Amino acid sequence: MVTPNAGYGANAYYDRQSKSLQFYYFDDDNGQRIHTCLSSDIVNHEFGHALLDGIRPYLLEAVSPQTGAFHEFLGDLTAILMTLRNNSFRKELAARTKGHLKTKSGDELIASVATEFGNAVSGQPYLRSAANEHLLGEYKDEIEPHALSEVMTGAMFDIFVALTEQYLKRERNDGETHTPAQSLQYAVAQMQIIAIQALDLLPPVEVTFNDYARAVMRNLAIANPTDPNYYRGMIADIFVHREIMTAEERTDLLARAPLYDRMPGTITHDPELIGSSRAAAYRYLDDNRDKLFIPDHVDIIVDEVFTSEKMVGPGLFQPKQIILQYLWREDLALAGTRFGSFSGKTTSLLCGGTMVFDVNGSLLYWARKPGSEPFATASVAMEKIKSRKKLFGTEQVALAELEAGKQRRQEYLDALARRIEEGMVGEELAGPEGLVGSRTPPLIAREVDGSVRFELSPHFHVYDDDDSSLGALRWQMSS
Numbered sequence: 497m498v499t500p501n502a503g504y505g506a507n508a509y510y511d512r513q514s515k516s517l518q519f520y521y522f523d524d525d526n527g528q529r530i531h532t533c534l535s536s537d538i539v540n541h542e543f544g545h546a547l548l549d550g551i552r553p554y555l556l557e558a559v560s561p562q563t564g565a566f567h568e569f570l571g572d573l574t575a576i577l578m579t580l581r582n583n584s585f586r587k588e589l590a591a592r593t594k595g596h597l598k599t600k601s602g603d604e605l606i607a608s609v610a611t612e613f614g615n616a617v618s619g620q621p622y623l624r625s626a627a628n629e630h631l632l633g634e635y636k637d638e639i640e641p642h643a644l645s646e647v648m649t650g651a652m653f654d655i656f657v658a659l660t661e662q663y664l665k666r667e668r669n670d671g672e673t674h675t676p677a678q679s680l681q682y683a684v685a686q687m688q689i690i691a692i693q694a695l696d697l698l699p700p701v702e703v704t705f706n707d708y709a710r711a712v713m714r715n716l717a718i719a720n721p722t723d724p725n726y727y728r729g730m731i732a733d734i735f736v737h738r739e740i741m742t743a744e745e746r747t748d749l750l751a752r753a754p755l756y757d758r759m760p761g762t763i764t765h766d767p768e769l770i771g772s773s774r775a776a777a778y779r780y781l782d783d784n785r786d787k788l789f790i791p792d793h794v795d796i797i798v799d800e801v802f803t804s805e806k807m808v809g810p811g812l813f814q815p816k817q818i819i820l821q822y823l824w825r826e827d828l829a830l831a832g833t834r835f836g837s838f839s840g841k842t843t844s845l846l847c848g849g850t851m852v853f854d855v856n857g858s859l860l861y862w863a864r865k866p867g868s869e870p871f872a873t874a875s876v877a878m879e880k881i882k883s884r885k886k887l888f889g890t891e892q893v894a895l896a897e898l899e900a901g902k903q904r905r906q907e908y909l910d911a912l913a914r915r916i917e918e919g920m921v922g923e924e925l926a927g928p929e930g931l932v933g934s935r936t937p938p939l940i941a942r943e944v945d946g947s948v949r950f951e952l953s954p955h956f957h958v959y960d961d962d963d964s965s966l967g968a969l970r971w972q973m974s975s
């Protein structure tokens with residue numbers, strides 16, 4: 497549902513309760529009435545939030561700055577891809593840049609072009625935010641999601657620039673080279689495969705930039721195993737440069753490896769049946785808790801299970817994939833003054849995974865967010881360590897998983913404490929005025945079944961930039 501004139505205010509937001517896009521209108525300094533619903537960038541950005549919330553609803557229940565930033569990134573990416581799909585825009589871009597979106601001399605981006613186009617198209621800074629050179633390491637202490645999101649947006653823009661350059665150089669079947677306009681067109685189409693298809697491979701909770709980068713790499717390996725144009729190496733280089741991925745990860749991901757693994761555990765159901773029935777998916781997960789690193793006592797939630805058929809080119813499809821997203825809640829006690837008024841309460845750490853497999857039970861991908869409570873084999877391994885017995889390989893794997901879970905738990909608590917200390921957590925405010933108010937806290941605490949859930953506030957706010965002569969709107973805090 498879309499509410500084009502939701503009320504007065506310099507704002508637009510995606511409201512997850514009603515699954516609707518709400519657009520407000522306001523009067524600018526010159527008394528001009530601005531309808532946010534008339535800006536295609538604002539609409540597309542909000543649509544990106546709605547899309548991601550639709551496929552990964554638990555991402556809003558996260559305190560990690562990168563998860564909020566990932567939501568903003570996807571909003572901006574959607575706006576950028578929609579702009580690039582516009583034929584007249586691409587034509588103009590080709591004419592002005594000849595397809596070279598980045599200058600070779602010095603590594604300065606031709607940000608001026610991006611700025612011009614950003615303004616010409618809509619007065620919105622999306623393309624400007626994409627043409628940046630920020631590295632993730634610069635943002636260690638950044639918790640404002642829009643600022644942090646620029647690293648990921650910049651990396652994807654780099655990939656688009658590199659793809660366009662490749663098409664410019666590559667010979668066509670008739671021996672001619674691609675024109676700038678063609679190169680841009682093909683690069684945009686390739687970006688949809690690279691950037692959007694990868695979303696299916698994201699873990700169900702607490703997505704980080706690295707999770708997305710790995711999903712991009714893996715999706716490409718499945719979609720295009722021979723990779724004749726070396727996209728994967730080129731893309732991995734960009735992720736490493738932006739510090740989203742380590743050089744070791746790059747080496748691992750590019751190493752020759754079998755494309756498939758077997759699905760873990762015992763499969764008593766046809767994988768196709770698992771893909772078509774939540775009950776069958778639940779049975780598979782419940783029957784194989786130990787092999788899936790799931791503790792015995794937790795309630796498993798089947799977040800989503802479906803079959804997907806992805807295009808790799810006009811009329812070309814990948815083999816059918818079954819995507820299974822599952823999760824569980826791990827109770828966390830908040831103790832200590834750093835949790836302020838929440839000390840003494842409990843919250844939950846979301847744990848789980850996304851499995852991608854085919855109808856034959858070959859595992860194509862498995863993204864996991866481990867918990868810190870032991871599952872069967874991890875308990876055995878811990879006992880063995882106490883009595884100084886040698887561990888089997890599976891037990892070592894189990895312990896490593898548990899350790900990763902403990903680290904996640906610690907990071908979650910630290911991130912939450914920091915946000916509480918900085919006064920960024922508040923109660924849910926009722927009514928649209930509460931939602932659009934600039935004072936709405938970025939994290940909202942809600943009590944559910946005696947436990948507190950911290951959720952990114954379901955809106956974002958637009959305000960008049962203080963000194964900008966453009967009177968440009970800038971995105972502030974948001975979900």
Ligand SMILES: [Zn+2]
Pocket residue numbers: 541545567568571956974975
């Ligand atoms: Zn947003």
